Amino acid sequence: NAGVMQNPRHLVRRRGQEARLRCSPMKGHSHVYWYRQLPEEGLKFMVYLQKENIIDESGMPKERFSAEFPKEGPSILRIQQVVRGDSAAYFCASSLGPSYNSPLHFGNGTRLTVT
Amino acid sequence: GENVEQHPSTLSVQEGDSAVIKCTYSDSASNYFPWYKQELGKRPQLIIDIRSNVGEKKDQRIAVTLNKTAKHFSLHITETQPEDSAVYFCAARENDSWGKLQFGAGTQVVVTP
Numbered sequence: 205n206a207g208v209m210q211n212p213r214h215l216v217r218r219r220g221q222e223a224r225l226r227c228s229p230m231k232g233h234s235h236v237y238w239y240r241q242l243p244e245e246g247l248k249f250m251v252y253l254q255k256e257n258i259i260d261e262s263g264m265p266k267e268r269f270s271a272e273f274p275k276e277g278p279s280i281l282r283i284q285q286v287v288r289g290d291s292a293a294y295f296c297a298s299s300l301g302p303s304y305n306s307p308l309h310f311g312n313g314t315r316l317t318v319t
Numbered sequence: 320g321e322n323v324e325q326h327p328s329t330l331s332v333q334e335g336d337s338a339v340i341k342c343t344y345s346d347s348a349s350n351y352f353p354w355y356k357q358e359l360g361k362r363p364q365l366i367i368d369i370r371s372n373v374g375e376k377k378d379q380r381i382a383v384t385l386n387k388t389a390k391h392f393s394l395h396i397t398e399t400q401p402e403d404s405a406v407y408f409c410a411a412r413e414n415d416s417w418g419k420l421q422f423g424a425g426t427q428v429v430v431t432p
Contacts, residue, residue, distance in 0.1 A: 208362075239422075246325075246408060246424040247363065252417065259417060295363065302417040307353065310362040 206231065208298050208311035209278075216317045217286050225281040225314045229298030236279045237308060238271060241293040250294075253279060286318045321346040321413045325423030332430055338396040340407055340426045345390070348414035352385060352392045355408045357425075363408060367394070399430045 209228040217223050229236050234255050239247040249263040253273040264271065268286075273279040283290055295313045299306035322345040332338045344352075353368035369376045369383045369392065376383050380399075385392040396403055409423040 244425075247422040249419055249421065252419070260419065305418075307365050307368065308420065310355075310364070312362045 208233075208296055208309055210294075210296050210311035210314050212314060213312060214315050214317070216319060218319050219287055220285050223283040223286050223290070223316055223318075225283075225294050225296075225316070226278045227281070227296030227298075227311060228278040229296075230309055233298035233300055233309075235299045235302060235306070236273050237297045237299075238279075238281050239295045239297065239310075241295060241313070243292075247295065250281070283316075286316070288318050291316055291318045321349055321411050321419075321421040323409060323411050323421050323423040325409050325426055327426060328424065329427045330429070332399050332428070334399060334401060334430055334432050336399055338394075338399055338403070338428055338430075340394045340409065340428075341391060342393070342409035342411075342423050343389075343391040344411040344421075346411070346413060347387075347390060349411040350414060351412035351418065352383070353410050353412075353420070354381075354383060354394050355410065355422075357406045357408065359405075366407075396428075399428075401430050401432055404428055404430045 211226050236253045238250040251264050251271045252260040268284045270282045293313045293315045297308040297310045325342045350371040355363035356366045357363040369385050380397045382395045406425045406427050408425045410420045413419045
């Protein structure tokens with residue numbers, strides 16, 4: 205059973221470009237979470253999605269950031285018009301059910317560098 | 320919302336000694352406390368967790384204790400080995416509709432031979 209798959213592993217974007225980060229959850233998992241990790245900091249919650257639904261986006265910046273988890277295909281975290289402060293590691297996690305009854309399994313992350 | 324504080328931020332131990340990491344949380348309704356280990360450049364991996372109806376849990380060299388009254392929980396690693404070197408994160412689950420996990424800032428553990 206493959207784990208949570210994220211791609212790309214590394215992404216370099218110039219200021220003003222768009223970044224698209226992809227996440228395929230573990231097989232059978234329909235709950236996806238995105239976390240951001242700044243250098244030498246903890247994991248900060250961004251958004252929680254189920255298939256075709258955003259359940260909680262309280263950690264998402266109000267502008268430029270969006271997320272989706274379509275019926276078919278991976279979850280996408282999209283950052284428009286990136287700025288240097290967006291440079292971070294973005295981790296996706298999935299679970300079998302809501303996290304109150306299922307542990308989170310993390311992917312290897314996408315390290316975004318904005319130049 | 321939940322706020323989790325973690326100490327120390329770095330911990331250096333001699334191989335064979337014990338390591339202890341402590342976390343405090345703010346929401347007395349939080350009921351689930353996992354610990355994740357993250358090696359350099361890799362994914363956070365769940366190593367142990369504890370629920371609020373239990374005071375202590377052990378898995379080989381790793382143990383976690385929970386004090387609900389004081390709202391703190393700790394990770395104990397005994398007989399440390401070089402492969403225990405990593406960043407360790409504690410987390411607490413908010414008692415909201417779906418159980419959002421809030422993470423501590425992490426502890427860099429270095430085990431020296």
